[in-house]
Amino acid sequence: MSLDVIDKSLETFVLNLGPQHPATHGVLRVKLTMDGEYIVHAEPVLGYIHRMHEKMGENRTWAQFMPNTGRLDYLAALSYNHGYALAAERAEGIEVPERAEYIRCITVELNRIASHLLWFGAFVLDLGGFTPLLYAFDDREQILDLLESVTGARLTFCYFRFGGVYNDIDDNFITGSREFIKRLRSRMPMYHDLVSKNIILIKRLKDIGPISQEMCRRYGATGPVLRGSGVNFDVRKHEPYSVYPEFDFDIPVYTEGDSMARYMVRMDEMEQSMRIIEQGLAKLPEGPVMAAKAPKILKPAKGDYYAAVEAARGSFGIRLVSDGTNTPYRLKLRSPTFSNLSLFSEACRGMILPDALALMGTLDLVIPEIDR
Amino acid sequence: MAYFNELFSGTKSLFIGMGITIKEFFKPVVTVQYPHETIPMSARFRGHIELVRDPETGGNKCIVCGLCQKNCPSGCITVDGEKREGVKGKVLTLYRLDFTKCSLCGMCVENCKPGAIQFSKDYNLAGPSREAYVFDLLKRLEGQQ
Amino acid sequence: MTNELIRLIAFLVGIIAFAAGNAAYLVWVERKVAGHIQRRIGPKEVGPYGLLQPLADGVKLMSKQLLVPDGVDPILFKVAPLMVLVPAVMSFVTIPFGEHLAARNVDLGLLMIFAFASVNVLGLLIGSWGSANKYAVMAAARVISQNIAYEIPMLLTAIALVMATNTMNLNEMVSLQAGGFWQWNLIKLTFTASPLTPIAFLIFFTTMLAETNRAPFDMAEAESELVAGSFTEYSGMGFGVFFMGEYANIVIGAALTTCLFLGGWQSPLPFLPNGVVWFLIKMYAIIFTVVWIRWTFPRTQFYALLNLSWKVLIPISLVNLIVTAGWLKVF
Numbered sequence: 001m002s003l004d005v006i007d008k009s010l011e012t013f014v015l016n017l018g019p020q021h022p023a024t025h026g027v028l029r030v031k032l033t034m035d036g037e038y039i040v041h042a043e044p045v046l047g048y049i050h051r052m053h054e055k056m057g058e059n060r061t062w063a064q065f066m067p068n069t070g071r072l073d074y075l076a077a078l079s080y081n082h083g084y085a086l087a088a089e090r091a092e093g094i095e096v097p098e099r100a101e102y103i104r105c106i107t108v109e110l111n112r113i114a115s116h117l118l119w120f121g122a123f124v125l126d127l128g129g130f131t132p133l134l135y136a137f138d139d140r141e142q143i144l145d146l147l148e149s150v151t152g153a154r155l156t157f158c159y160f161r162f163g164g165v166y167n168d169i170d171d172n173f174i175t176g177s178r179e180f181i182k183r184l185r186s187r188m189p190m191y192h193d194l195v196s197k198n199i200i201l202i203k204r205l206k207d208i209g210p211i212s213q214e215m216c217r218r219y220g221a222t223g224p225v226l227r228g229s230g231v232n233f234d235v236r237k238h239e240p241y242s243v244y245p246e247f248d249f250d251i252p253v254y255t256e257g258d259s260m261a262r263y264m265v266r267m268d269e270m271e272q273s274m275r276i277i278e279q280g281l282a283k284l285p286e287g288p289v290m291a292a293k294a295p296k297i298l299k300p301a302k303g304d305y306y307a308a309v310e311a312a313r314g315s316f317g318i319r320l321v322s323d324g325t326n327t328p329y330r331l332k333l334r335s336p337t338f339s340n341l342s343l344f345s346e347a348c349r350g351m352i353l354p355d356a357l358a359l360m361g362t363l364d365l366v367i368p369e370i371d372r
Numbered sequence: 373m374a375y376f377n378e379l380f381s382g383t384k385s386l387f388i389g390m391g392i393t394i395k396e397f398f399k400p401v402v403t404v405q406y407p408h409e410t411i412p413m414s415a416r417f418r419g420h421i422e423l424v425r426d427p428e429t430g431g432n433k434c435i436v437c438g439l440c441q442k443n444c445p446s447g448c449i450t451v452d453g454e455k456r457e458g459v460k461g462k463v464l465t466l467y468r469l470d471f472t473k474c475s476l477c478g479m480c481v482e483n484c485k486p487g488a489i490q491f492s493k494d495y496n497l498a499g500p501s502r503e504a505y506v507f508d509l510l511k512r513l514e515g516q517q
Numbered sequence: 518m519t520n521e522l523i524r525l526i527a528f529l530v531g532i533i534a535f536a537a538g539n540a541a542y543l544v545w546v547e548r549k550v551a552g553h554i555q556r557r558i559g560p561k562e563v564g565p566y567g568l569l570q571p572l573a574d575g576v577k578l579m580s581k582q583l584l585v586p587d588g589v590d591p592i593l594f595k596v597a598p599l600m601v602l603v604p605a606v607m608s609f610v611t612i613p614f615g616e617h618l619a620a621r622n623v624d625l626g627l628l629m630i631f632a633f634a635s636v637n638v639l640g641l642l643i644g645s646w647g648s649a650n651k652y653a654v655m656a657a658a659r660v661i662s663q664n665i666a667y668e669i670p671m672l673l674t675a676i677a678l679v680m681a682t683n684t685m686n687l688n689e690m691v692s693l694q695a696g697g698f699w700q701w702n703l704i705k706l707t708f709t710a711s712p713l714t715p716i717a718f719l720i721f722f723t724t725m726l727a728e729t730n731r732a733p734f735d736m737a738e739a740e741s742e743l744v745a746g747s748f749t750e751y752s753g754m755g756f757g758v759f760f761m762g763e764y765a766n767i768v769i770g771a772a773l774t775t776c777l778f779l780g781g782w783q784s785p786l787p788f789l790p791n792g793v794v795w796f797l798i799k800m801y802a803i804i805f806t807v808v809w810i811r812w813t814f815p816r817t818q819f820y821a822l823l824n825l826s827w828k829v830l831i832p833i834s835l836v837n838l839i840v841t842a843g844w845l846k847v848f
Binding site: 167 | 382396402414415416417418443445476479
């Protein structure tokens with residue numbers, strides 16, 4: 001896994017940022033070779049939470065795998081449900097009714113805001129500010145309550161089905177979401193005043209941890225990491241799926257490539273998600289939420305199917321290989337954070353440890369998603 | 373010159389930040405003191421499953437088709453029934469849920485044709501041993517009034 | 518003679534009780550203030566409003582085994598917590614709590630307090646070196662460079678103040694601020710000695726935060742980076758003593774700030790009686806501000822911390838010194 005020759009100077013020592021560490025979100029081990037305070041070489045060691053989801057996919061029927069998708073990245077689980085449902089619907093050729101598509105987009109965007117709020121809180125916590133975490137969690141509670149009233153779960157959703165969604169939404173959800181958007185819009189200036197414009201935070205993030213466009217392309221980084229380095233690529237706009245073409249929203253792109261750019265991309269994405277939700281709620285059509293002709297037991301034709309969605313952390317791809325039976329032959333999950341983490345080893349060379357940890361925070365890692 | 377600008381704007385941002393936190397200091401708390409106060413669960417909350425009482429017969433609605441057992445991804449349901457004299461269809465004799473493996477996916481509830489199972493609202497599930505989580509749903513239904 | 522002895526013993530007991538009580542209950546204040554800033558209640562189960570929580574923490578610390586790891590230097594390891602606590606408690610001797618409530622009216626009181634503050638850093642270094650733990654030594658190295666860098670602006674600001682008020686005796690300095698709140702050094706000196714005095718006050722406050730290793734300058738105890746900084750190897754009461762020393766330092770810093778800038782035991786309005794109550798109110802207001810700052814801001818970078826001192830605080834305090842000197846010479 002080493003990229004270069006390790007510096008054999010007598011000055012270096014190995015520091016183990018162990019699997020249990022408050023700053024790595026999940027069980028990630030990073031072997032750091034350090035020269036005093038500077039990192040010479042970093043090697044992430046994965047696999048501490050490998051749960052063999054891809055193997056489980058081969059032993060479960062198509063419908064039985066849906067709960068697994070909620071456990072991959074549990075903070076933004078609905079996008080993963082969406083990816084799997086898309087791939088299976090493409091394989092079987094099921095059409096999803098319009099109302100279900102709108103509900104899917106609305107709930108996915110709500111989940112994205114919840115994931116970004118948690119990232120915001122945890123990131124500032126890593127940097128030493130303990131309070132914004134609790135303010136963000138206050139807002140996130142409202143989203144989780146809304147989603148619980150619809151799906152029954154708060155974190156690991158299993159809400160989408162092949163051909164639509166499981167339950168319909170009711171008026172309480174619609175008024176609740178509108179109220180939530182109003183409330184979050186009024187609190188965003190507070191977050192910016194308290195955190196983004198704070199001189200201490202600016203000094204910690206500006207011009208720290210630069211990731212160039214070329215490095216992103218080499219490692220296949222997607223999501224806010226890529227958009228913070230100046231590349232305008234978002235699966236919702238460039239490989240559209242579901243009803244995203246009907247919505248009018250922007251993709252925030254910042255060209256500096258430093259930690260501040262990635263931070264601002266996520267803050268702006270929250271605002272754009274709120275726009276999508278508003279438009280979705282306004283345009284919500286009547287109708288069924290489940291396809292009338294959705295088969296009970298899926299047996300897609302033999303073939304290779306791929307679907308990609310824009311999860312909160314990047315482009316989540318799922319490749320299904322079907323051999324005509326009722327279990328997949330191969331189910332490959334393309335984890336966006338895995339590609340994002342692989343550029344950590346090169347990007348943090350020569351940085352001091354706190355800056356490297358801030359960089360890891362902006363990559364927004366969820367280790368269970370990397371290890372699947 | 374930029375030195376002074378940064379100094380001035382930096383200090384101002386610090387004071388603005390402090391102003392925000394002191395305003396939040398005087399606002400009421402948003403937490404619920406859990407053991408002393410509880411919040412009601414929403415209608416669709418997913419606790420572990422339980423049998424639905426049939427208002428006409430006073431018993432359960434299960435026809436022992438076994439679809440819940442077949443469709444469960446984690447294999448945590450065991451259903452057994454027998455044919456009794458004079459009763460049409462099978463009668464449920466055993467419904468065991470091994471909650472240590474359940475992932476609350478809802479496949480069982482969704483695939484049940486007579487609607488014999490539903491999600492309960494039980495979340496206070498502290499138990500002394502692993503065996504406490506193997507629920508006998510028939511006994512639970514009898515215990516409920 | 519015996520009168521003097523009794524007075525001395527009473528003061529010693531009083532000071533140690535005050536320091537220890539503050540160290541314990543400042544933890545409670547910190548947790549409650551943190552809770553309310555974060556829209557939640559802090560401790561509430563142990564005793565009414567959680568007031569017995571510090572007792573519970575104290576009992577917990579005392580009941581832990583005093584672990585002395587294998588490769589440590591036996592003398593240094595055990596002496597270090599004392600070297601942090603004792604100077605802090607001794608600095609209380611010169612602080613005037615009320616008009617006649619100073620243990621000793623030392624003529625060089627201010628200098629004595631600054632001298633003891635430096636010994637505190639020595640204690641930290643000895644502790645981490647004696648721990649035979651490379652992370653503790655790394656953290657201690659950071660603490661020392663931070664402390665040295667921030668002592669300089671603190672002393673420069675204090676010197677400007679001493680030049681303006683002509684005395685280092687803290688009790689006398691407070692008596693000179695008699696009258697109303699417009700006679701307090703913060704406001705009086707702005708007009709009579711140096712227009713930069715409010716900025717000097719902010720600098721003094723910031724350096725006080727940095728000297729006591731409080732957020733946002735707590736690189737040495739940063740939880741998400743090194744394990745626990747210089748105290749990694751200490752357990753139970755050893756850690757408790759370091760902890761007490763840190764809070765005693767905060768109290769000393771706050772008390773010093775009130776005496777130097779905010780008028781000590783003087784009341785803000787001339788017709789109200791002076792007394793120790795005003796001193797305590799002002800001191801606790803400053804301590805509240807220290808806690809408030811901790812829970813608002815993230816941590817600074819280590820080099821940003823040093824940059825702040827060397828490139829910003831020292832030039833400004835030097836300018837303040839020169840302006841004060843010039844003004845006093847001319848007017």
